[in-house]
Amino acid sequence: MRICAEQRDNVLYVRLNGEMDEYSAALARRDADRLAETYAATSERAIFDLSKVSFMDSTGIGFLIGRYKKFQRYGVPVYVTNPSAGTDRILEMSGVYTLIPKA
Amino acid sequence: MENFMKLEIAALGENESFARSAVAAFALPLSPSLMELSDIKTAVSEAVTNCVVHAYGRETDAGKIRIECRIEKTGFGGTLHIEITDFGRGIDDVEKAIAPFYTTLKGDERSGMGFTIMQTFMDEFSIESEPTKGTVVKMSKRIGMERTAEIPRAEERERVNA
Ligand SMILES: Nc1ncnc2c1ncn2[C@@H]1O[C@H](COP(=O)(O)OP(=O)(O)O)[C@@H](O)[C@H]1O
Numbered sequence A: 001m002r003i004c005a006e007q008r009d010n011v012l013y014v015r016l017n018g019e020m021d022e023y024s025a026a027l028a029r030r031d032a033d034r035l036a037e038t039y040a041a042t043s044e045r046a047i048f049d050l051s052k053v054s055f056m057d058s059t060g061i062g063f064l065i066g067r068y069k070k071f072q073r074y075g076v077p078v079y080v081t082n083p084s085a086g087t088d089r090i091l092e093m094s095g096v097y098t099l100i101p102k103a
Numbered sequence B: 001m002e003n004f005m006k007l008e009i010a011a012l013g014e015n016e017s018f019a020r021s022a023v024a025a026f027a028l029p030l031s032p033s034l035m036e037l038s039d040i041k042t043a044v045s046e047a048v049t050n051c052v053v054h055a056y057g058r059e060t061d062a063g064k065i066r067i068e069c070r071i072e073k074t075g076f077g078g079t080l081h082i083e084i085t086d087f088g089r090g091i092d093d094v095e096k097a098i099a100p101f102y103t104t105l106k107g108d109e110r111s112g113m114g115f116t117i118m119q120t121f122m123d124e125f126s127i128e129s130e131p132t133k134g135t136v137v138k139m140s141k142r143i144g145m146e147r148t149a150e151i152p153r154a155e156e157r158e159r160v161n162a
């Protein structure tokens, strides 16, 4: 899983690319938290773009909530956008959208 | 003859992707939709990941995971049966373990939604576990049942129209 960020008008776009499972999550977590440390202080909100996520299981729930907590320390709200139909179902049924709304 | 496959892999994280892709590839002759394939991959990923992170723990040598699949042809479609077995520590209280949000590894950003996802994404689900002996998860999914001879799939229509 590759993660890259782009900041535009104080909005941080975090783009995930590839497969998110228990194995790939460790590096993804490290990369996303580095981005948070670099950009959170100058961001009004962060949007996780899932359009390039080719696979995600329940690992994604913990991953997103973990990043939500990280950004929360900087007072930055987190959103998700472009989940696949399967990912959408997982995020919906686990209540992730109550913390991290769809942008 | 009924189609089947049997796979034995080390309970290692790097096999999670291989395992779900292998099962999805085995299901292809049933012409599953992309959504059905995605459901199968997700459910298999949950079961296999549980073997990796819960059954053996990370401290010891990796144990093994057995994956058995079988296709039962029915009418225009069929049913994919999947059995995923580990020989690890087992589960003391299965009812508790399958409850939504229940996890014994809170610190690892685990959600406790693995079993709930398996149950939601597959048509049938059952689990047998014996402490210190291991766990078997059985899941089935009906594929392509709604298709009929009168309503061919898009690619077949294209072939007919060509
Ligand atoms: N193969 C297994 N062997 C032993 N324990 C298991 C196994 N699969 C699941 N469990 C137990 O069931 C709990 C719930 O599993 P699951 O719903 O997948 O959530 P999670 O993996 O996020 O903890 C796990 O936390 C673990 O205690």
Ligand SMILES: [Mg+2]
Binding pocket: A058, B046, B049, B050, B113, B114, B115
């Ligand atoms: Mg799990």
